[in-house]
Amino acid sequence: MNLEGKLLGSRYELVEKVGNGGMSTVYKATDKILKRDVAVKILRDEFTTDEEFIKRFEVEAQSAARLTHPNIVSIYDVGVEGNLYYIVMELIQGKTLKEIIIEEKGPLPWKWSVNVAIQIASALETAHRNNIVHRDIKPHNIIITEDGIAKVTDFGIAKAVSNSTITAFGTTIGSVHYFSPEHARGGFTDAKSDLYSLGVVMYEMVTGRVPFDADTPVSVALKHMQEEPEEPIEINPNVPLAINKIIMKALQKDVTLRYQSATEMLGDLRKSLKNPDGDFVEEIEYDNTAQTQKINTDMYGEIEDKPNSRNKKGKKEGKFKQFVKKHKVLSTIIGLVLLFALSLGGTLLVLNITNPAEVEMPNVVGLSKEEAQKEIEAAKLKFEVEKEEYNKEVPEGYVISQDPTYMERFNKVKEGSTVSVVISKGQEKATVPNVKGKEKEEAIKLIEEANLKAEIVEETSRTVQEGYVISQETDPDTEVYAGDTVIIHVSTGTGIKEVTVVSVIGQSEANATSTLQELGLKVNVSYEEDSSKDNGVVLKQSVASGNVVDEGTTITITVNKLAETKNATVSINVKNITGGYTQDEGTDTTTAKTVKIELKVDNTVVYTDSNVDKNTTNKTTQISGKGTVTVYLTITDSDGGNWTRSQSINLNNTSSISF
Secondary structure (H helix, E strand, C coil): CCCCCCCCCCEEEEEEEEEEEEEEEEEEEEEEECEEEEEEEEECHHCCHHHHHHHHHHHHHHHHHCCCCCCCCCEEEEECCCCCCEEEEECCCCEEEHHHHHHHCCCHHHHHHHHHHHHHHHHHHHHHHHHHEECCCCCEEEEEECCCEEECCCCCCCCCCCEEEEEEEECHHHHHHHHHHHHHHHCCCCCHHHHHHHHHHHHHHHHHHHHHHHHCCHHHHHHHHHHHCCCHHHCCCCCCHHHHHHHHCCCCCHHHHHCCCCCHHHHHHHHHHHHCCCCCCCCCCCCCCCCCCCCCCCCCCCCCCCCHCCCCCCCCCHHHHHHHHHCCCHHHHHHCCCCCCCCHHHHHCCCCCCCHCCEEEECCCCCEEHHHHHHHHHHHCCCEEEECCCCCCCCCEEEEECCCCCCCCCCCCCCCEEEEEEECCCCCCCCCCCCCCCCCHHHHHHHHHHHEEEEEEEECCCCCCCCCCEHHHHHHHHCCCCCEEEEEEEEECCCCEEEEECCCCCCHHHHHHHHHHCCCCEEEEECCCCCCCCCEEEEEEECCCCCCCEECEEEEEECCCCCCCCEEEEEECCCHCCCCCCCCCCHHCCCCCCCEEEEEECCEEEEEEEECCCCCCCEEEEEEEEEEEEEEEEEECCCCCCCEEEEEECCCCCCEEEC
């Protein structure tokens, strides 16, 4: 059934089908609320009427939602719509590890393989710490993102670990190439079963093939239980010694000889990157004196060889192996029948003995500790306080969270199960330390030691040294809540650039101004006259060369300005000054009718005229000089008349003068 275009939970629009699994179909979808792409895994129709599969699906929803790790595909939501059971998860862009192995058509680089294995082991470490076994680790369930990150997906058949955990053979027979021996037998599986499967995945990465293969799944399962694999180093000589030993230890059929935890295997994997040919992998030997000797009877009643009788490749070949080699078809048929019977019988036995009834798990988040305990025990479950912690949102003595997590549709657990709760200690208080005047790093340390957060605001200061606290927005000794933020203002110095003054003496006014302005200084110009220096050059500056000043400081330069020779027109109204003469007087030969004019600029005679008509009203002449001068006029006549006048003028500004 194609569900493209369907809207689930009034939120998730299915865009396109992107994959099929043993239990489910996966669609790419759009989250209409958060505006992001997600993956939606929908349980196949044929399983929705299978009560046991629905229970498995419920377990997946509860267990997978608890896992948060960069190498585990995140679960966002879970729901049911009609007969569609779905889980919403992180959408990963990339290829499965199986696709990469197939594309390469041979061994993958050992370093790359080890890095992938480290990421898978890290994901398993987190899952196992949360009492979750994946039980289906294989390259198909490992996605390599476009950034080269390994993501473990499909915790679809994961189960919480308990003493009664049992795996029924058959539901995941398609993964038989990666089964541990105990999984293939339909027996007890735990975290060490995942490590065996990881060993198979590593084997396939570095050799390009799985350790056991055959025509039928049952034959493969029998090989996992009965045969020893060929060592990877014999298939691919490029496999380093340490990597070979790690894989072979993970593939031990006896769980006591394997890695006992993902953490232990992770340690050896990391060592192998630094010392690929090192001899650090611990090989555990059988110790018959430390445990009761086990005699394992195979399905045909033959007694297996004791562990200490193994040769390099495993047990000696017995009657069973001879029979299998001689009657391969018959062996397969008989094995399938017996294996199914063993699996079914073992499963029913364990379920009948240890599988208690299911009960509804109450939602106790937000209740008081006493109320929560009462609710849980009334549901025939065990109440346990995992820890107490401070919480700003939840009042003291109330439940912050519970484990298993309550889900509205999937909240059934086994009678007698333990429900762990985290109890709030309320809002923790803290006292703000005094950090004013402290160096920034010291101030941050003091704030964090007080269980508070520091927020830095940088600003300039002319009084506080760079890198030191100017002020804090919350007063010292104030009582606040732990985790609150204390804002401190830290000096970045004056914020003004300092510059070193250079000498501009002897430069022209324009060059000196440009030089100082390029340094970020302001320039003021004054003028003096020094006849011993060239005109227009700087005679002095207000701040000497070598002094350090703030950017923007004003420097005054004094420029030599020599006076220039200028001309001016002098107009003289002789008649007005002397009174002139009348016409009658003009006939009198004894009356003076002319005058003598003399002009001086300062003390220098610059013009004389001895025969100027006394009635002249506009006698003009030119004078010259520099800067401000005094012009003296003297008029005399033969009758003894004498008239003087004087004026001071600036020849730079005035071009004419009148008497």
